[in-house]
Amino acid sequence: MEEVIIITGASRGIGREIAKTLAKNGKKVIANYNHSLNQAVELQEELKKEGIEIDLFRADVSKKQEAEKLVEFTIKKYKKIDVLINNAGISDGKMITDITDEDWHKMINTNLYSAFIMSQLAIPYMIHEKQGQIINISSIWGMVGSSCEVLYSITKAGMNGLTKALAKELGPSGIRVNAIAPGMINTEMNNEFSPEEIEAIKQEIPLEKIGEPNEIAKCVKWLLEDSYTTGQIISINGGWVIT
Ligand code: NAP
Numbered sequence: 265m266e267e268v269i270i271i272t273g274a275s276r277g278i279g280r281e282i283a284k285t286l287a288k289n290g291k292k293v294i295a296n297y298n299h300s301l302n303q304a305v306e307l308q309e310e311l312k313k314e315g316i317e318i319d320l321f322r323a324d325v326s327k328k329q330e331a332e333k334l335v336e337f338t339i340k341k342y343k344k345i346d347v348l349i350n351n352a353g354i355s356d357g358k359m360i361t362d363i364t365d366e367d368w369h370k371m372i373n374t375n376l377y378s379a380f381i382m383s384q385l386a387i388p389y390m391i392h393e394k395q396g397q398i399i400n401i402s403s404i405w406g407m408v409g410s411s412c413e414v415l416y417s418i419t420k421a422g423m424n425g426l427t428k429a430l431a432k433e434l435g436p437s438g439i440r441v442n443a444i445a446p447g448m449i450n451t452e453m454n455n456e457f458s459p460e461e462i463e464a465i466k467q468e469i470p471l472e473k474i475g476e477p478n479e480i481a482k483c484v485k486w487l488l489e490d491s492y493t494t495g496q497i498i499s500i501n502g503g504w505v506i507t
Contacts, residue, residue: 266292267488268342270334272325272382273352275300277451278401280307281477282349282484283318287311289485293318294338296325296352325352326373328381335385344393347488348386350379350423351401355453357412367415375419379426391437398434399487400427400443401480402497404505407445420445424497431495440494444483447501449475470503 268291274283275297284307287293295318297304304320311318321337323330338345353375356367379400390396405413406420427443434441448454448465454474457465466472483500487493499505 265342265344266290267346268292268294268338268344269347269349270294270296270338270345270382270386271349271351272296272334272378273298275304275307277453278446278449278477278480279349279351281481282351283307284311285478285481285485286488287316287318288314291347291488292342294321294334295319296321296323296334298322298324298352325378325382326370331378331381331385335382335389339389345386345389345396346393347397347399348382349399349401349484350382352378353401353419353453355413355416357456358415359412360414363415371415371419375416376422376426379423383426383430387434387439390434390439394438396434396437396439397488398427398430398439398441399484400424400441402427402443402445404445404447404499404501407497407499407507408505427497428495435494440487440491442487442493442495443497444480444487445497445499445501446480447475447499447504449477449480451477468504469501473502475500475502 271279271283273279274295283293283295321334323334325331400423402423403420405417406424409417431441
């Protein structure tokens with residue numbers, strides 16, 4: 265049977281492109297979405313025209329009960345989870361003095377707890393098969409920190425820690441865990457930036473351009489084909505951050 269892959273936040277942006285790429289490569293994709301039903305259905309219809317079936321599943325993965333339902337649906341239908349891609353995320357630029365407790369809980373739960381709980385729920389099925397893979401979509405800001413994005417940077421740094429620790433814990437069970445840390449990618453997440461601001465950012469990037477979602481999807485595809493990479497934070501950023 266084809267590899268069964270859960271992608272969180274696959275209705276738009278990077279997750280959507282990952283879903284498209286993997287489905288076109290013969291993988292069984294369960295595309296999770298939360299609010300964007302129309303975009304999710306549009307993705308499903310687009311692939312259907314090419315003879316490719318994907319499953320859509322609505323769940324707010326920042327909530328344990330809904331994450332559980334996503335995993336239960338997958339196991340009931342396919343009996344296994346080969347790959348989990350923790351992509352769902354939000355951003356919110358604010359000075360630290362403006363951040364509320366509500367902001368804290370929302371960002372931590374959406375970006376970090378979702379990756380933790382989805383991993384905790386999926387891992388037993390991977391251990392059962394003695395193989396599996398988790399790919400966390402992190403960010404350069406988890407590596408180097410971003411001004412006015414303290415919360416976002418905390419969640420992505422946490423995701424990097426989760427990736428490294430889990431890779432060590434799960435390596436002996438044949439499970440690989442990696443993160444991709446994109447720089448700026450052309451999605452709705454960056455709609456808050458004006459064209460002038462985007463131009464200024466491009467000047468700071470050695471490759472002089474913003475990345476496209478398919479540049480992240482290509483790396484995910486490569487990670488699925490690979491067999492010896494684990495515990496790594498792979499940063500795809502046009503040279504914006506070089507460590
Ligand atoms: P996007 O276009 O805003 O899409 C975000 C996706 O996450 C949507 O599909 C959304 O689903 C989903 N999502 C958000 N909260 C969710 C929840 N509680 N449960 C389930 N799904 C949820 O953003 P993007 O740029 O593709 O970002 C994807 C990931 O890449 C994020 O983790 C982000 O931090 C990371 N990233 C992005 C960039 C960038 O420059 N774009 C750079 C570095 C890292 P619904 O719309 O259906 O609710």
